[in-house]
Amino acid sequence: xxxxxxxxxxxxxxxxxxxxxxxxxxxxxxxxxxxxxxxxxxxxxxxxxxxxxxxxxxxxxxxxxxxxxxxxxxxxxxxxxxxxxxxxxxxxxxxxxxxxxxxxxxxxxxxxxxxxxxxxxxxxxxxxxxxxxxxxxxxxxxxxxxxxxxxxxxxxxxxxxxxxxxxxxxxxxxxxxxxxxxxxxxxxxxxxxxxxxxxxxxxxxxxxxxxxxxxxxxxxxxxxxxxxxxxxxxxxxxxxxxxxxxxxxxxxxxxxxxxxxxxxxxxxxxxxxxxxxxxxxxxxxxxxxxxxxxxxxxxxxxxxxxxxxxxxxxxxxxxxxxxxxxx
Ligand code: PBG
Numbered sequence: 001x002x003x004x005x006x007x008x009x010x011x012x013x014x015x016x017x018x019x020x021x022x023x024x025x026x027x028x029x030x031x032x033x034x035x036x037x038x039x040x041x042x043x044x045x046x047x048x049x050x051x052x053x054x055x056x057x058x059x060x061x062x063x064x065x066x067x068x069x070x071x072x073x074x075x076x077x078x079x080x081x082x083x084x085x086x087x088x089x090x091x092x093x094x095x096x097x098x099x100x101x102x103x104x105x106x107x108x109x110x111x112x113x114x115x116x117x118x119x120x121x122x123x124x125x126x127x128x129x130x131x132x133x134x135x136x137x138x139x140x141x142x143x144x145x146x147x148x149x150x151x152x153x154x155x156x157x158x159x160x161x162x163x164x165x166x167x168x169x170x171x172x173x174x175x176x177x178x179x180x181x182x183x184x185x186x187x188x189x190x191x192x193x194x195x196x197x198x199x200x201x202x203x204x205x206x207x208x209x210x211x212x213x214x215x216x217x218x219x220x221x222x223x224x225x226x227x228x229x230x231x232x233x234x235x236x237x238x239x240x241x242x243x244x245x246x247x248x249x250x251x252x253x254x255x256x257x258x259x260x261x262x263x264x265x266x267x268x269x270x271x272x273x274x275x276x277x278x279x280x281x282x283x284x285x286x287x288x289x290x291x292x293x294x295x296x297x298x299x300x301x302x303x304x305x306x307x308x309x310x311x312x313x314x315x316x317x318x319x320x321x322x323x324x325x326x327x
Contacts, residue, residue: 023307025325026301027071031117031272032316035210036060036103037080048206049277052316054080059257060272060295061110070322074115076166076314077103080211081124088134090122094152096159104160117193118157120150120178121147121169125204131223141223147174154178158187164246168195170223179244193272194245197233197259200224201277203252210277233259234266241267247312252276254301257308264309273303273310280316295324 010020013131035054037044042056055063064075079099085092092098100118107116123132128134132146146169167174175194182190200221208214225232237248248249248267250260251274260321264271283301305313315321 013166017078017313023303024303025306025321027322027325028073029306029311029313030072030321031076031165031312031314032064032067032072032318033076033078033314033316035078035080036099038082038099046206046210048209048281049187049316050288051180052210052280054210057106061106064107064111064114067319068111068114070173070319072318072322074117074312075107076119077107078119078211079103079124080213083212086087086125086127088127088136090133090153093122093125093149094156100159101156104157104162108161115163116161117164118162118165120154120157120165120167122146122149122153123213123215124211126213128217129213131158131220132171139218140172143171143173146171147177150174151195153179153184155181155187158182158185158190161192161327164193165190165255166193166195166249166273168251169199170195170198170220170225173243175240175245176243191246192244193247193249194240195251195274196237196240196245196248197256197263198249198251199227199256199257201227201252201276203255203276205275206281214281222239227255230259230262234262237263237267241269245269247272250310252279253305253310253313254279257304260305260308260310264311270311271309272312272314273305273308275305275313275315275317277316282314283317295320299324 010016013305039056040058042055043059046052099190104116123129123131130141132141135142153180157165175192178192240248247270249272250256253275260273283297286292298320302313302321
């Protein structure tokens with residue numbers, strides 16, 4: 001048998017495989033989501049996210065110092081709001097002394113170079129667990145009223161020192177509104193990482209446990225995208241870029257690798273992907289039972305997301321991955 005192509009030559013040993021690897025993960029690819037709660041010296045487990053924690057601000061600052069040492073360059077902050085502060089206006093979200101604002105200040109004081117991104121959406125602050133203001137009669141989430149509230153929230157994050165605001169709400173027109181408001185208030189250096197193609201997904205379940213933010217009624221399908229759709233993701237993303245998004249995002253990641261690739265081929269801004277809580281929980285659960293090798297599953301998953309076209313990956317496995325890369 002005469003073969004023209006001995007393809008296996010390039011797979012012959014580990015050294016060759018490493019030389020011809022098309023995709024390599026590095027610490028600065030990752031954005032680590034952090035869950036912050038009230039109090040001092042608090043580190044709380046999250047039942048559906050094994051080995052992941054909610055921390056008070058002081059403990060979060062300690063964690064961020066360690067992350068910086070490890071080479072992680074960005075964190076994405078989420079807060080768990082006291083029930084007593086939740087309402088249907090979301091006004092706690094723009095409290096200059098709120099938990100998010102305090103967290104941003106403390107982190108930037110301790111590790112000024114860390115790129116701090118903040119979640120912008122009303123769900124942790126909403127008595128209904130929705131990302132926007134609810135029209136109580138109809139149950140519909142009001143778009144323009146929500147964008148107004150989120151604009152205030154964004155400005156308060158910028159004032160606290162956030163490097164990027166990261167709107168995850170999926171209201172229409174919010175990126176343009178935020179960009180305009182940031183410019184008007186003297187925050188021209190603050191960027192926007194937009195959750196541009198965010199799907200209504202069952203994979204957010206564990207996250208909603210972590211923040212106690214599950215919707216009290218209905219679902220999020222009138223604002224998050226239908227997972228049957230691809231072209232709509234391009235449309236949403238191009239609009240966000242036109243409105244001024246600096247980084248766009250596809251979320252979740254592994255069931256949406258086709259969308260990541262499509263977006264990466266379409267836009268000229270960095271594309272991020274969010275490897276969400278349910279994706280974390282699936283790997284953890286299978287590994288706990290001995291059904292998957294966790295370390296291999298983590299590296300294969302994250303590499304596939306990068307290979308699909310994500311320049312940045314928000315993942316709860318960021319620390320684990322960095323440790324594995326250094327081995
Ligand atoms: C809320 C928000 C969600 C996530 C990030 N921001 C949940 C939701 O939309 O219900 C999910 C993250 C994850 O599951 O890891 N605006």
